[in-house]
Amino acid sequence: MKSENARHDRLKTLPPVLRGGFRPFFFGAAVWALLVVSLWVLSLSGRITLPTYFDALAWHRHEMLFGYIGAVIAGFLLTAIPNWTGRLPIAGAPLAALAGLWLAGRIAVLFSGIVSAPLAATLDVGFLAVFAFVAGREVLAARNKNFPVVIAIAIFALANALDHAEALGAAIPAGTGWRLGLGIVITLIALIGGRIIPSFTRNWLSKQGLKQGLPSQPDRFDIATIALTGIGLLGWVAAPAAPLVGGLLSAAGVLQLVRLSRWSGWRTAREPLVVILHIAYAWLGVGLILLGGSVFVPVIPASSALHALSAGAIASMTLAVMTRATLGHTGHELRADRLTMAIYALVTSGAIVRVTATLLPFDYTVSIALAGTLWGAAFLLFAVGYGPKLLGGRTP
Known part of the structure; x- marks a missing residue:
């Protein structure tokens, strides 16, 4: 001792x-x-x-x-x-x-x-x-x-x-290495996100005095959804163009969105620190559906699906966790100020532009530059706004 x-x-x-x-x-x-x-x-x-x-x-x-x-x-x-x-x-x-x-x-x-x-x-x-x-x-x-x-x-x-x-x-x-790496990260988001999102949502709703319809911790449906997601991603690592893999990924994406709907995210609209977690998880479901659909529908670019998962789900989830953890572990109030809300808006906007880049009425390179600017600005704001807290902020 x-x-x-x-x-x-x-x-x-x-x-x-x-x-x-x-x-x-x-x-x-x-x-x-x-x-x-x-x-x-x-x-x-x-x-x-x-x-x-x-x-x-x-x-x-x-x-x-x-x-x-x-x-x-x-x-x-x-x-x-x-x-x-x-x-x-x-x-x-x-x-x-x-x-x-x-x-x-x-x-x-x-x-x-x-x-x-x-x-x-x-x-x-x-x-x-x-x-x-x-x-x-x-x-x-x-x-x-x-x-x-x-x-x-x-x-x-x-x-x-x-x-x-x-x-x-x-x-x-x-592509075996980067697909395996991306698959691991998506699986971790499904696992850890499935713990923290309903927990943070339930805590916030309880503080608002709400007692009915609160999200619960993972049950058999959640376990089955994660298992199907893992199987689909493992198949994608080995055979990304296989029709069976496309079907598994699309089904997993639909189940992940159903899973998300059970967490009452729409009831947290007044709390950006919680809403962004739900937005990030929605990107995960959309990305899996797009990735699976790209196997069957040529007009769905695989790059759009991958950026829904990376620039959308992963970037949004990581920034959500980074902002919340930094505030909580440096003794600051768990409240999203204007800078934090701007970070969330920029990363979400950047992901939307990147995923839809082939559909926008601009030159593709211009669309990529715009997406990169929006997305990069989110990280610039984080570094500027949260850097002082990380490098010199107090420890509770």
Whole structure:
């Protein structure tokens, strides 16, 4: 007990940015997302050539998936695991080392056309592997039931390695790595979102004095929906163009929307911190339906489906979690100010423009630039508005 109290006292003496994993990783994720989108738009317009051994599209996809989302997952889990286990958070020098390894991976991959590509792959995959080890050690030490989440992170690291291997010329079916990585993230959103969205919604509705029709925790329907989603995504990783896979994904999307409708999201219209979670989950259902439909209907671009899942579901959900967690863990009121509402509006608008880019009455490149500008502005506002809280805000 004395040792734990001493660790807790030392935690208070650390720079604020190193007191919790959400601080460096949420800030770094936002800045990196903004940079990746900016460089991708400049590359697409022919203004720059990226110094990476990935082609420009593959680099953009890789860095948003394994770079940005990898950082958000690390920040979220490093904050959630102490709550799960009752152990003190990873902080100080170990946290700085983890964040430094993530940053080294980002720089190495960007400049991998100049420096060693295998070194870039080692640093990049190494971050996720080390993080999976650290998270697993904490969960196992407390004999906590959330070890499957650690397994998911290990598979995410494997997906990252497969994406690098394909880029290096290994005989791997095209897209296996990034599809596996995206599938893991979507599954985590279905699992964790299915816990937090009804819980936060129920808490808010209860505070408003409502007692009827409150959302409940996952039941057999939810489990069946998640299982079908997982099976469909696994099939998509192996055979993305198979008709059976398309049917499974579309069915999973419909069930996810039914699942969402059971959480009474329309009753939370006055609370942006809760509404954005429902919007993000709606993107998940729409994205799965579009992804499945693209197998059968040629006019549905697979890129639109993928961006409904990535720019829509993943970006909205991660920003929703990042804003809420930052406010809650830095002693601020859980209230969405105008800047926060602008973040939500921009990321949603950017996703809509990107998903419908082929239908808009503009040149496709202009539509992509507009989507990137709106979407990037959301992360710019997060970095500017939430950066001071993350880097120097008080700890409750």
